[in-house]
Amino acid sequence: MSQLKLISRVSRVLSGAVKRSELFEINKVNTNNARTMASKGLTVENMNPNIVKLEYAVRGPLVIRAGEIEKELEKGAQKPFKRVIKANIGDAHAMGQKPITFIRQVMACLALPDLIDKGIFPEDVKQRAREILDACGGGSVGSYTASHGIELVRRRVADYIQRRDGHPAHWEDIFLSSGASTAIKNCLQLFCNDLGGKTSGVMIPIPQYPLYSASLAEYGLAQVGYYLDEEHHWGLDLRELERSLAEASATCNVRALVVINPGNPTGQVLTRDNIESIIKFAKKHGLFLFADEVYQDNVYAAGSKFHSFKKVLVELGDDYKDVELASFMSVSKGYMGECGARGGWAELRGVNAAVRAQLYKCISAMLCPNVLGQAAIDCVARPPQPGEPSYELYIKEKTDVLDSLKKRAEMIVDAFNQMQGFKCNVVQGAMYAFPRFELPPRAVAAAAAAGIPPDTFYAFRLLEETGICIVPGSGFGQRPGTYHFRTTILPQPELLREMLDIFKKFHQKFTAEYSG
């Protein structure tokens, strides 16, 4: 602040014209934009309020605390346990799952093309690397690609979708992204427009994966929650969808509907009937459909089958040809687990060309998705085929991973359902269990006294006493008065057994402590 201004301000304070508190409050917004000695240009009061509001429980305070505990253990701190078990995040490699060899060999060749002719890799790996390099500027994965991704890869994704669904897919409807999260955010952002003076709203499931709630908060879009039906395998109940929409319509324009299938955190795989009724609901109300299908390869339960929204939509016939749909997929899940690669895609259907042109602009300012992530997508979209040198190993690795996940999904549900006060729906797919549990009233009161939700209170105690890190249901949403948590099914079988055992003992102890 210039001397003159400072003097004039001080004198105004002294004369009472300006409140003393205004001058000396450290974080006060500077309305005349001049600097005081301890002021910040950016404060919690004057920064983007949407960012202040957003939360992401999957990496929230519990996880931060778990990280601290790990450091304490490293330093030799004494605790009732020897290690933290991170069951909070859907990160398969972090829990010991091995990568698919074919994918990593291709990536190595792309990183260092000299390796291709060294005679150490199977022919199909070399071929794949050459194909991708041919499609890269200067034959290097270090060149930018087209913003939508390498055309070759987009075409392969289209082929993948076509094979999966039995219906044509067009490569121009597909754009690659650095993880599905980026594509989802870019599409959500399209709705930021207060039509007729009303905020736009997006329907999201309760419980939901908190990328949605966080992104809607960031964009200032209204969250329109619809409860999944816990009594019926976490299905989407039409009446509940109608109720949620009708209620929200009083205050916002409900424009889109997000469905996560297979579900996160809830693990359901929707029946075909359910999908059809959801599409009909969307059409009836003119809603844009977001189909988050990143777990499409993670289907375990007998009788469960993955039906893509795209396929069901097409099969509903001509009446539905104008329904707008964005379907998302990622290389972070499935049998690949390549979370760190940041590879994903979106397929758009029924989206107006002018809108796609606008979407392209957003995407192009970030240049392009990372090229090795695109390579991983290529390997997922067109894996080794029977007869090809890498096929045997590939199919064995894939099958082993999915079989193991299936067994762990069963193990975890059985274990929880045998525990007093727990009820866990079958994990039909995805990577999580979301059991409901009872809390004694005294525990609920203790949580209230501590100023945190009861399931969070429970989760912190669990972490501090056993080292198990899960995410409380309040991070995903749940019916008021119910308590859940999400645990992954990813710890390797032996560790998972151990974890469930520890869990059981903890729950008994906790319940005993707060009973009577």
Added chain:
Amino acid sequence: MKLEKCLTEENLNQNLLNIQYAVRGPILQRALQIERELVKGVPKRFKRVVRANCGDCHALGQKPITFIRQVLALVSFPELISSRLDIPQDVKDRAKELLDDCTKGSVGSYSPSNGLNLVRSRVAQYITNRDGVPSNPDDIYLGSGASDVIKSVLTLFVEDVGGKPPAVMVPIPQYPLFSGTLSELGVRQVDYYLDEEHDWALQISELERSWRDASIESNVRALVVINPGNPTGQVLTRDNIEQIIKFAYERNLFILADEVYQENIVSKPFHSFKKVMFEMGAPYSRMELASFLTTSKGYAAECGLRSGYVELLHLQPSVQKTFNTMRSVMQCPSVLGQCILDCVMKPPSPGKPSHNQFINEIRDIHQVLKERTATAYKTFNSIPGYFCNPIDGSMFAYPRIEIPVEAQLEAKKLNMSPDEFYCLRLLEETGVCVIPGTGFGQLPGSFHFRTTILHPKDEFQYMMDSIRRFHLNFMQLYP
């Protein structure tokens, strides 16, 4: 039942309509179309398109740094570490270090959302070595390129202050990530003109003028400085940087220092904003600052692998906390990209097996930069009607061109700005694809284009010859 689409141009996010990103805009689209036509055998006056629109060195034939790619291969497929391949020991050691810092030794695991601990500490060390000022790894956030973290930082400013909408000062000419992102966020862009007559300096009087004009209706919250400049290629003098810092202090502006070309400098010394602020002492040394770097530039030029960082200084702790949360929603940047950043932050040391080759490779790259900047400067200034400032760094030339009035009228008829018209004609007649100055901004009434200049020698000569020939023709066509 609604008949209208859920999403139309009228009902979607209107901020997006204002985004223009010329680097990948209409001229490039036409260039791609022409390439397809050439493949189909459509006859043209040229045999190939010369893409000079983008700062992408590998696309122009520059080779990756061997050490970096060897490390990348090993962390992608760790079995290679113990294979019979002839890989230098320091590469293996680096790969092991990185894998040790990845959960369960896999680059497929998520990293912490601000980036692998090891890499952040190396970034901090690099900054400390560069500036002689300590850097804290907890102030470092890795991103998918610098663009990613620039956008995150700009997002923080989306809030009215004192009843006025937020605004951010950007240089004209600027790299259109800034204008594009500000449009997307609905934040006002406040232009300050760089001084073409004085080597593209930032004149304080112009900063003042721009700030004052904007402050009537906006709350001007931040100041973007690009040093070395893009598209303008200047390296700011230390004096100029000090003046800018003082100005920002007086006006309570958060400085965003885009310093991504700091390793693409011919010979002038680079002074980071951080270093200068610290050396100026209090109160400047306590200012908020965001400094950006990427592995897309420098000698690595790994554009496709999307890796960069921001160093955030002196943020209010609760603001930093919300920034952390915001970044965590996107999980983390590509782990392989982070590995590349590690190699750039800590290259092979003297005495280690990879050191000599590394030094040779960067020396060759620097030599090319030196030659091309000199040639571009000389050649452009020798074309009648062209003026080009000395190019201190970056990868571009931004010559000013005279466009005859007749041609300007022609452009107007076609609903284009004169420089867009000029660049389109250049493309159609020679196959050379450059970006018109309209995409970056320029003083009204002046015309420029930005061209990349790091092509192989023959290709570069061909491009310069084509431009000269085209321009002489053009002047005859529109006397």
